[in-house]
Amino acid sequence: MSTKALFHQTLAALTGQIAGRPLDAALARWLNQVHGPGSDVYEQLKDACTVGVREGWLCERAAGGIRYGRVFKPEDVLHRFSVDVVDMQDLAGPHHTHPNGEIDLIMPIDGSSACFDGWPAGWCVYGPGTSHCPTVAQGRALVLYLLPEGQIQFSK
Secondary structure, X not given: OOHHHHHHHHHHHHHHHHOXXXXXXXXXXXXXXXXXXXXXXXXXXXXXXXXXXXHOOOOOEEEOOEEEEEXXXXXXXXXXXXXXXXXXXXXXXXXXXXOOOEEEEEEEXXXXXXXXXXXXXXXXXXXXXXXEOOEEEEEEEEXXXXXXXXXXXXXX
C-alpha cells in the first residue's frame, strides 16, 4: 500500500472516532490522551506527512513562506472532513475563520520544539466560528488541518 493510501486509511479511522463530537477543549484533551505524541496514530500521521512532503504529494503549493496543500477533499469515508497540511517555520499565516471549527495536529520537525499558536506537539481544536492567524514559532512544524466539510474563510 502506498504511503498516501495508508495516510488516507489512518485518517478515515481517526475521523470515524471524532465524527459527531463537539469541537471543543474536551475533544483536544481526548485526542492528546489517546492519539498524542508517541502514540501509534501520531507517529503514523507524522511519518506519512514527512514522506508526503518529501515525495511532493503534500504541501505542493507555496506562498508567503508557507508550503501548503489540500490532500483530501471532504468525503464520506473521511466523515466529511477535508485534510490540509502546511509546512511553516517561525511565521504567521493568513487570518481565517473556521465556520464549522478546525482540528489541528502539530508535528515539529527537524528536531525543533516548534509550537503552533502556542501549542506544542499534539492536537489543538478550534470551535465553530473561531478565527486566528496561524503562527508557528520556535522552529519548523508540519500542521495537519481537519476541517468539517472543508469550510474555511480567509480574511481579505
